[in-house]
Amino acid sequence: MGEPKWGKSGLSWLGLPLGGLLAIVVAVASPWDEARIAPTALESTSLDPRATFESFGAAGVPEAAASTAEPAPNRAGELRRGQTLGGLLGELGLPATEVHAAAEATRRWLDLRQLRPGTRWAAYQTGEELRSFELALEARGSVRLSREAGQWTASFREYRRETRVRTIAGTLDGALETAIERAGGDPALAFAMADVLQWDLDFNRDLQPGDRFRILFEEIWIEGSYHGLGRVLGLTYGHESGRAWEAYRFGSDGFYDGEGRPLQKLFLRSPLTYSRVTSRFSNRRFHPVLKVFRPHHGVDYGAPTGTPVRVTASGTVTFAGWDGGGGRTVKVRHPNGYVTCYLHLSKFASGVSAGARVRQGDVVAYVGSTGLSTAPHLDYRVQHDGRWIDPLSLGGVPAEPLTRERLAEFRRVSAEMRDSLETGRPWAPAGAGATEPARMAAVPAAVARAGH
Incomplete structure (x- = not known):
């Protein structure tokens, strides 16, 4: 056959x-x-x-x-x-x-x-x-x-x-x-x-x-x-x-x-479908642009410009704009005291602005290299009750x-x-x-x- x-x-x-x-x-x-x-x-x-x-x-x-x-x-x-x-x-x-x-x-x-x-x-x-x-x-x-x-x-x-x-x-x-x-x-x-x-x-x-x-x-x-x-x-x-x-x-x-x-689960394991981890969460990392050691409170995913970025949990967008060294950034508030941040974006998805409701897996933005960045990538960060935590260590609810x-x-x-x-x-x-x-x-x- x-x-x-x-x-x-x-x-x-x-x-x-x-x-x-x-x-x-x-x-x-x-x-x-x-x-x-x-x-x-x-x-x-x-x-x-x-x-x-x-x-x-x-x-x-x-x-x-x-x-x-x-x-x-x-x-x-x-x-x-x-x-x-x-x-x-x-x-x-x-x-x-x-x-x-x-x-x-x-x-x-x-x-x-x-x-x-x-x-x-x-x-x-x-x-x-x-x-x-x-x-x-x-x-x-x-x-x-x-x-x-x-x-x-x-x-x-x-x-x-x-x-x-x-x-x-x-x-x-x-x-x-x-x-x-x-x-x-x-x-x-x-x-x-x-x-x-x-x-x-x-x-x-x-x-x-x-x-x-x-x-x-x-x-x-x-x-x-x-x-x-x-x-x-x-x-x-x-x-x-x-x-x-x-x-x-x-x-x-x-x-x-x-x-x-x-x-x-409450959180997806990754905000990108396919990519590679290029830098991990650290309290002392050598910054590639500033050339000094400083904390890196996120995980960097290398990916081509324009790669869709998915919100890892349902919540409300609290910020979508330019955020200094983070370049174009989206921040989303979730239940139980969690906040996720997506940095160095090339552009935001249609309808993404402060106050917008998003569901887990929705595309909120696209990978870029804005702000203090040397190449296209996504810097993904998570806060819990105001404290930065390693996104890769998140337990599933x-x-x-x-x-x-x-x-x-x-x-x-x-x-x-x-x-x-x-x-x-x-x-x-x-x-x-x-x-x-x-x-x-x-x-x-x-x-x-x-x-x-």
């Missing part, structure tokens, strides 16, 4: 940033039999996510569907910048007297003013005469224009959408996204893992060569082709030292460890625990997920994998991929 390929072209289509993430890394190794865990029963039809979109015509239609698909389009492409639907129809040979009527017929299904460059189209012609035209609307479906009895009519077909559940396993000996890719998953799972474990693992400094992971997750497939990641359902992550973490999604309540304790009734249900569901992670046996939440019967839709798969 074929599986999704995650080459550069596939990732650029998904719009996923790659490159320079997590300098710790990987090799998918044998102790866990990570070469590939067998796909679940939901993966009954696997197609290369790019094969159906690279070209139009017979080569663009999956072989399995060739017998049921209509003839390939004569011409196909993408809307150019500044090109209108009417202009395109004219280029395809539709008489000027019919262009307006044809474009107007689509208005029930789409707003012509919101068509974007890159939107896919396919034209079906008999000789030089345009007989029908298909326009893909992102992941929703396609609008078809057809000439019937001398009149242009439009119809809409919703794409067949399927959720598939998979399990992969790997070992770190390099970049996390590379380990995931070698295990057969989408490298974007690295970001998803960081989000799930952000309260317990700092992906900037806690990952180690030899760490092992297993991930149970959803993939979204549209018209038989891979479209992107769904939800992470569960995962395990372990150090060679024996320390391990478990995380299981439970309804809309979030993620919990193997004992049913909530993973969410858990969120609300599950009720006794919910805990019993969680234990049942998490046991099923744990079994799937360990054995690769199929598991899926209620409703996952539901789809129309596996068949090729009337529209060639080439048209299924819409504007990016």
